[in-house]
Amino acid sequence: MTWLVWRQHRNQAYVAAVGLALLAVLLLITGRQMASQYDSALASCSPSHSCGNLANVLTLGTPAMYLLVTLTVVVPCLLGLFWGGPLVAREIESGTSQFAWMQGVTRGRWLTAQVGWVMLAAAACGGTVSALVTWWSSPENALKHQNFQPGQFDIQGIVPIGYALFAVALGITAGTLLRRTLPALAVTLVVFTLLRLVIGQDLRARYMTALTKTFGFVHPPALPAGSYWIVSTAVVGPGGQVVSSPSHSSGPGITFGGVSVPVNSMPSTCRTLLFQSPIRFGSCLAAHGYRALIRYQPAGRYWTFQGIETGIYVLLAAALLAVTAIVVIRRDA
Amino acid sequence: MTASSDPAVIQTRGLSKRYRKVTALSDATITVPEGRVSALIGPNGAGKTTLLRLLVGLARPTSGDVAVLGSRPSQSPAFLADIGFLAQEIPLYRRFTAKDHIGIGAHLNSRWDGGSVVRRLESLGIPLGQKVGTLSGGQRAQLALSLTLAKRPRLLLLDEPVAALDPLARRQFLAHLAEAVADDGLTVVLSSHLIADMERVCDHLILLAASQVQLCGDIDTLLAEHEILVGPRKDTAAIERDHTVVQAVHTVRQTTLLIRRGGPVTDPAFEAADVGLEELVLAYMGQQAGPMPPHLTSIGGER
Numbered sequence: 001m002t003w004l005v006w007r008q009h010r011n012q013a014y015v016a017a018v019g020l021a022l023l024a025v026l027l028l029i030t031g032r033q034m035a036s037q038y039d040s041a042l043a044s045c046s047p048s049h050s051c052g053n054l055a056n057v058l059t060l061g062t063p064a065m066y067l068l069v070t071l072t073v074v075v076p077c078l079l080g081l082f083w084g085g086p087l088v089a090r091e092i093e094s095g096t097s098q099f100a101w102m103q104g105v106t107r108g109r110w111l112t113a114q115v116g117w118v119m120l121a122a123a124a125c126g127g128t129v130s131a132l133v134t135w136w137s138s139p140e141n142a143l144k145h146q147n148f149q150p151g152q153f154d155i156q157g158i159v160p161i162g163y164a165l166f167a168v169a170l171g172i173t174a175g176t177l178l179r180r181t182l183p184a185l186a187v188t189l190v191v192f193t194l195l196r197l198v199i200g201q202d203l204r205a206r207y208m209t210a211l212t213k214t215f216g217f218v219h220p221p222a223l224p225a226g227s228y229w230i231v232s233t234a235v236v237g238p239g240g241q242v243v244s245s246p247s248h249s250s251g252p253g254i255t256f257g258g259v260s261v262p263v264n265s266m267p268s269t270c271r272t273l274l275f276q277s278p279i280r281f282g283s284c285l286a287a288h289g290y291r292a293l294i295r296y297q298p299a300g301r302y303w304t305f306q307g308i309e310t311g312i313y314v315l316l317a318a319a320l321l322a323v324t325a326i327v328v329i330r331r332d333a
Numbered sequence: 334m335t336a337s338s339d340p341a342v343i344q345t346r347g348l349s350k351r352y353r354k355v356t357a358l359s360d361a362t363i364t365v366p367e368g369r370v371s372a373l374i375g376p377n378g379a380g381k382t383t384l385l386r387l388l389v390g391l392a393r394p395t396s397g398d399v400a401v402l403g404s405r406p407s408q409s410p411a412f413l414a415d416i417g418f419l420a421q422e423i424p425l426y427r428r429f430t431a432k433d434h435i436g437i438g439a440h441l442n443s444r445w446d447g448g449s450v451v452r453r454l455e456s457l458g459i460p461l462g463q464k465v466g467t468l469s470g471g472q473r474a475q476l477a478l479s480l481t482l483a484k485r486p487r488l489l490l491l492d493e494p495v496a497a498l499d500p501l502a503r504r505q506f507l508a509h510l511a512e513a514v515a516d517d518g519l520t521v522v523l524s525s526h527l528i529a530d531m532e533r534v535c536d537h538l539i540l541l542a543a544s545q546v547q548l549c550g551d552i553d554t555l556l557a558e559h560e561i562l563v564g565p566r567k568d569t570a571a572i573e574r575d576h577t578v579v580q581a582v583h584t585v586r587q588t589t590l591l592i593r594r595g596g597p598v599t600d601p602a603f604e605a606a607d608v609g610l611e612e613l614v615l616a617y618m619g620q621q622a623g624p625m626p627p628h629l630t631s632i633g634g635e636r
Binding site: 100 | 444
């Protein structure tokens, strides 16, 4: 069966290998430059103990490269569309299932080999892209502590492997149930995108109960250490009440330690100071008893969250493949 | 002619298949003894493909029993190894070459005679290294048949294998098939909507019409059981009592009957004649299609 799987999918494998090689070359070259840029900046600022401000003054890499790296978020979905969707659907569509399934191997064995190798390739592909992106982003992670942020969390670590496995399993299952490639691709695209949005924007923040921290409007703000992830923010008034949720605030905005301050709801005496000096505006707010509040997931939970999210997608993939196996073996071909 | 005591390779009882509301095959009871080349004949939509798919295990029956080579069609390697099936649309991988297909067969079958495919294609002048999608319909059919035979199956089932072929390719294909049957002594079922194609190679008939089996048996036996009676126009009740009237054609003076004999024909008013295979098949198909319009009957009867 391995021979057949390779013969059927080798062109896809070549395309993927070329794509991966191109990405690797680009990321390795620019990544090395960024790493040395970061190292020399660190070396020049540490004697003067001014490295705390490095994130604001140092820009690593080019916007084009950031765009490219951000776009790797679509890799799992592409694998689901090009590898998963046609795997069973095209055989049924072209009738070749009646050829393949009447040879001397059972449908179960045929499916196991096809799905096994494609899933393995998907994990390898997703893992390689993620490893490259994670390595490439390491100076940026050290500088800006952003690898827990939505967007970055999704393209680094082990979650891309989970996404890739799930996307391919989804494609295979959609193709098996719908028996046609094009509708299967549409369903794969829509379901995968929706699920990623729902889990990323809603569910992920609740994997563990967020911690709460309040801090005064004094510079520098007393923020948590490392790559923490802010889930929600608020400004708390003198009586302990939440002033207004930032999303509903109007008028000029200012953020302090990641907390947006609803300027129009602040005391007018402080507001006049805003355009003279944000620092004096902050200390005015502090003097009036205002404090910033964040609910956040601390940096130490990063790998726990990566593990939970990967686990969710791997379990979903397994459930989908179980459905596929039952349908392929039991349903009329 | 093989003896009638040959063990049954295919045996079904009350076999039915329903797709949602459509009944594709109803209460089919057939027997195909070993060594037969059976023509599965029926108009389009009669249930031929459904029957074949039930026999090879690509579909499951809604009800009824089916035994093929002594077991229920299954996805077990032992069953699959003994069955050669060629689906109607001749499914091959269009972007693969003949060589690739031989490779697939070699890797997916425990018993595989790839050399026979190579020899056959070379003798027919079909290129081994060309993509299957670029071959002609006849070449594809020959390749598919060669691949199916390379499994060395005990039972070969072909669904409308010559329907899409031109007369020359049709002849080559059937010659190829007849050769394989002579060499290996395998049992074959091949479907068609035309009996003319099959008459020369087949010695057994399964006639399907309107999802039901109309006839099943050795062709010689079936022909011997049927008879054409021609006589003066008269009430046929006496004949219907002793025989099964398959088709009755009346003109003003004359009555022509195609009967399945229930015993010797005693009525001296009728003259008996042998029935041809095509005549027999058409009579049973016509019976299913309903009575012929009267104006057609009278034209046909003016002898």
